[in-house]
Structures are given as C-alpha cells and as structure tokens.
Amino acid sequence: MKDVLDELAAVHRTMGNGTVPAGDAYTVELRRRYDADIHDVWDAITNPERLRRWLNTITGDLRPGGKFHLDSGEHGDILQCEPPHLLKVSWLYGPDAWPGTSEVHVRLTPGPTGDTELELIHAAVMGEPSFPVYGPGAGGVGWDLALLTLARFLTDDERHPDEAGRTTDARRLPQTVAPAHAGLQGVC
Numbered sequence: 001m002k003d004v005l006d007e008l009a010a011v012h013r014t015m016g017n018g019t020v021p022a023g024d025a026y027t028v029e030l031r032r033r034y035d036a037d038i039h040d041v042w043d044a045i046t047n048p049e050r051l052r053r054w055l056n057t058i059t060g061d062l063r064p065g066g067k068f069h070l071d072s073g074e075h076g077d078i079l080q081c082e083p084p085h086l087l088k089v090s091w092l093y094g095p096d097a098w099p100g101t102s103e104v105h106v107r108l109t110p111g112p113t114g115d116t117e118l119e120l121i122h123a124a125v126m127g128e129p130s131f132p133v134y135g136p137g138a139g140g141v142g143w144d145l146a147l148l149t150l151a152r153f154l155t156d157d158e159r160h161p162d163e164a165g166r167t168t169d170a171r172r173l174p175q176t177v178a179p180a181h182a183g184l185q186g187v188c
Contacts, residue, residue, distance in 0.1 A: 007148050018123040021100035025123040032147050033117050036154045038110040041118060042084035044154060045106060046186035054153035055146055062187040076102075081188030084108055091122065101125045118147070 011032045018027040034041055044050045048058050060068040062078065068089065069075045075097075076090035091104040102124040109117045120143055 004148075007151065008144065010151070011144060011147055013144075018121070020103050020123050020125060022098065022125050025102075025125045027121055027123045028143065029119065029121045030143050030147060031117060031119045032151070033111060033115050034151060034154050035115050037114050038084050038108050038116045040154065041108055041116045043186060044150060045108075045118075046081075046083070046087065046188065048186060050153075051186075054149045058187070064188055068187070078188060079103070083188060087187065091124075118150075120147070 011030050014029045016027045016029065018025050036044075044054065046062075048062065051058050056070040056072045056074075058068055058070055060066060060075075062068060064078050064081050066078050067075065068078060074091060074093050076092050078087075078089050080086060080088035085108050087106045089104050090099065091102045092099070093102075102122070105119075105121045105123075107119040109119070111117055122143060
C-alpha cells in the first residue's frame with residue numbers, strides 16, 4: 001500500500017455551489033482514478049455484498065425509485081441509475097434529515113488503459129440539520145476516507161470483513177480472500 005499522503009494526493013477535490021430539490025447547495029467534488037475496469041468499480045459501489053466490505057451494510061429496495069439504508073445512519077432514495085456509468089441518490093443522515101436537501105452523484109468513466117475515473121459530487125443545502133454542526137467540508141473528509149478504503153478494497157481484492165461484515169477501517173492491514181461478488185444483484 002502506498003503512503004497515506006500519496007493516497008490523499010490521488011484524489012482531486014473541489015468545493016463549490018450547486019442545487020438540490022430544496023434549493024441552493026454547497027458541493028464537495030472528489031475525483032480519483034482506480035486501477036480497475038469500469039465494471040469492477042461499478043460492482044464494488046452497487047453490489048450489497050461488496051459495498052458492505054468497504055463502506056457499510058446496505059439494505060432496502062435497491063432499484064431506481066427505491067429506498068436504501070446504511071447501518072451507519074445514512075439513508076435515501078435511488079434517484080437515477082445508468083449502469084455502469086451513473087448512480088444518483090438522495091443522501092440523508094439520521095431521522096431528522098429533510099428530504100430534498102442532500103444528493104450524491106457518482107459518475108464512472110473508463111480510462112484509456114483499463115482503469116476507471118470515479119467522480120463523486122455531494123451537494124447539500126445550508127439549512128440541512130447536520131450542516132450547522134459539520135459544515136460543507138465534513139462530507140469531503142468522510143468521502144476521502146471512503147474513496148481511500150475503496151482503493152484498498154479494489155487493490156486488495158476482497159479483504160476479510162470485521163465482525164459486522166465491513167472493512168471500513170483503511171488502516172487495517174489487508175488480507176486476501178476469494179472474490180465473493182459473482183452472481184449477486186446490486187443496486188439498480
């Protein structure tokens with residue numbers, strides 16, 4: 001595994017402005033290239049079995065128009081799905097979150113050498129309940145860790161999960177196991 005500073009430098013970050021159904025929003029955009037083909041990256045971000053190993057356990061009606069829930073408290077609606085290029089979801093945290101105030105767009109683009117560029121844009125309005133506590137940059141910190149963990153997951157090819165079935169701690173040393181994603185249906 002590369003040095004953590006090299007891994008953080010592998011992500012291009014910008015903050016800006018955008019809109020969500022509830023109005024004007026702040027955005028955090030992260031872009032990172034993965035040494036994996038677009039179908040493998042798509043499967044890693046949409047297959048519940050693989051998703052739980054690098055992000056968290058996901059449940060719900062995992063198709064466009066359906067609702068999802070992560071064990072860490074995030075939940076929302078699956079707004080758009082165009083495999084293997086685009087996934088758009090509302091992204092709410094906790095029971096007091098206001099619908100229409102936060103969305104995440106993930107775009108995948110195949111690279112010239114079989115790699116994949118992932119672009120993640122998280123847009124949230126200022127009035128959303130968690131905004132006064134965390135601000136717009138807090139989402140970037142969380143997404144930085146998620147993209148780092150995804151890089152380790154794709155490189156290490158299916159590490160052993162912890163007791164809860166996750167491998168969300170990017171500091172853990174990798175342990176290789178056989179791929180477990182063949183034949184499972186993912187989000188959308």
